[in-house]
Amino acid sequence: MDKKKIAKASGGLHGTIDIPGDKSISHRSVMFSALGDTPVHITNFLHAQDCLSTAACMKSLGAEVRFLNEGELMVTGHGLHGLQEPAGIIDAGNSGTTLRLMMGILAPQPFLTTFTGDASLHHRPMGRVIEPLTRMGACIYGRQQNQKLPITVVPSAEKLHGITYQSPVASAQVKSALLLAGMYADGNTTVIEPFRSRDHTEQMLEAFGAEVEREGNSVTIHPVRTFRTPESIHVPGDISSAAYWLVAGSIVPGSSLLLNHVGVNPTRTGILDVLKAMGAKLEIRNRRISGGEEAADIRVESSFLHGVSFGAEIMPRLIDEIPIIAVAALFADGDTVITGAGELRVKETDRLQAIVDQFNQLAPGAAEGVEDCLIIHGGRPLQQAEVFSYDDHRMAMSLAVLGMAGEGAVLRRPECVNISYPQFYETLAGLC
Ligand SMILES: O=C(O)C1=C[C@@H](OP(=O)(O)O)[C@@H](O)[C@H](O)C1
Ligand SMILES: C=C(OP(=O)(O)O)C(=O)O
Numbered sequence: 001m002d003k004k005k006i007a008k009a010s011g012g013l014h015g016t017i018d019i020p021g022d023k024s025i026s027h028r029s030v031m032f033s034a035l036g037d038t039p040v041h042i043t044n045f046l047h048a049q050d051c052l053s054t055a056a057c058m059k060s061l062g063a064e065v066r067f068l069n070e071g072e073l074m075v076t077g078h079g080l081h082g083l084q085e086p087a088g089i090i091d092a093g094n095s096g097t098t099l100r101l102m103m104g105i106l107a108p109q110p111f112l113t114t115f116t117g118d119a120s121l122h123h124r125p126m127g128r129v130i131e132p133l134t135r136m137g138a139c140i141y142g143r144q145q146n147q148k149l150p151i152t153v154v155p156s157a158e159k160l161h162g163i164t165y166q167s168p169v170a171s172a173q174v175k176s177a178l179l180l181a182g183m184y185a186d187g188n189t190t191v192i193e194p195f196r197s198r199d200h201t202e203q204m205l206e207a208f209g210a211e212v213e214r215e216g217n218s219v220t221i222h223p224v225r226t227f228r229t230p231e232s233i234h235v236p237g238d239i240s241s242a243a244y245w246l247v248a249g250s251i252v253p254g255s256s257l258l259l260n261h262v263g264v265n266p267t268r269t270g271i272l273d274v275l276k277a278m279g280a281k282l283e284i285r286n287r288r289i290s291g292g293e294e295a296a297d298i299r300v301e302s303s304f305l306h307g308v309s310f311g312a313e314i315m316p317r318l319i320d321e322i323p324i325i326a327v328a329a330l331f332a333d334g335d336t337v338i339t340g341a342g343e344l345r346v347k348e349t350d351r352l353q354a355i356v357d358q359f360n361q362l363a364p365g366a367a368e369g370v371e372d373c374l375i376i377h378g379g380r381p382l383q384q385a386e387v388f389s390y391d392d393h394r395m396a397m398s399l400a401v402l403g404m405a406g407e408g409a410v411l412r413r414p415e416c417v418n419i420s421y422p423q424f425y426e427t428l429a430g431l432c
Pocket of ligand 2: 095098320394420
């Protein structure tokens with residue numbers, strides 16, 4: 001399927017949506033379970049390409065990964081020091097999370113690993129993880145002065161050293177890679193971020209018995225001696241996937257949607273804060289703990305939105321939601337000004353430029369981008385047009401919601417939604 005026709009919604013959107021498992025937590029559930037030595041039963045695992053790349057990686061390193069169903073699997077490792085040298089090259093596919101976290105796990109291992117990935121992953125910056133891991137004593141080599149794939153991790157002569165690392169970027173992937181390597185180091189490892197990024201790694205490692213200290217934007221891990229995997233992990237729904245329906249329900253007049261089982265870890269809920277500031281009608285119900293993480297159900301009803309401004313401080317709490325927040329901004333009254341969004345330029349594609357180029361096809365003159373800043377002029381006239389996903393799942397889903405809430409669209413290269421949300425188009429069709 002090379003093109004998909006997105007029809008204009010004919011009335012309000014109605015229904016109840018079960019939000020698929022969180023991508024970040026699904027990756028971590030398989031990786032960390034594979035470092036234990038007792039079977040872990042994982043449910044509501046995100047059965048999408050990125051997380052399947054992680055599952056395949058752990059399998060090729062000797063862990064037993066057995067799917068009982070889509071979304072349900074048993075993972076059994078051979079202990080913290082039980083990974084085995086893979087027979088071939090490890091393929092991280094499209095997934096930055098897989099590659100960066102795996103580098104942290106593999107840097108301390110006594111065997112060699114070589115990574116590859118798809119065309120998009122070959123362009124993404126890996127020096128941000130390789131450089132601090134090298135300071136810990138790791139030996140990691142990559143193309144373009146150890147910046148890019150293909151990457152090889154070579155065993156280091158000595159045990160890794162604990163370091164204190166002041167990260168220039170607020171990135172959970174950088175932080176997680178260092179904490180994972182730090183489990184095997186000879187002393188404590190501390191990561192200090194400019195702003196706090198998602199904390200799923202710290203949460204899950206603590207639950208597995210690792211000694212972790214947190215204060216403000218700083219996290220310290222002690223060398224790990226006892227690693228106790230739980231019997232089961234239930235993955236909450238992904239707020240990054242719920243985001244498309246939070247916005248669709250807000251901007252299509254006459255809508256009322258109930259989103260079931262959404263992870264609402266406070267390091268992830270920036271989109272709720274921004275949508276509320278724009279005037280969205282959201283009701284958070286039935287708050288509970290699911291798999292050690294906060295979860296809730298969310299009711300969204302359509303409302304009149306107005307433009308807002310936000311910047312670097314909130315960015316890590318909503319980084320993957322910027323494309324769909326930009327859609328909300330297009331349907332709002334007035335301008336929305338987003339600053340400190342430079343990280344968007346190093347995702348699956350340059351998302352800042354992609355938003356500007358594709359939004360202007362559907363709403364001429366509505367989007368401007370300069371350096372790390374994105375401006376959306378709300379309320380501009382919309383038209384039908386052909387738009388391009390850049391093979392980026394979040395661009396595809398955001399453009400589909402924009403087309404559906406606007407005048408319709410033809411989306412080129414739509415199938416990349418399989419990276420994080422394989423049922424996306426089916427759910428969209430069911431609402432209209
Ligand atoms: O740790 C994670 O699971 C993720 C962290 C974020 O990336 P950065 O850490 O590069 O900001 C996010 O964009 C990505 O989708 C998932
Ligand atoms: C950036 C993303 O993921 P990753 O970095 O794991 O490729 C994403 O899902 O939007």
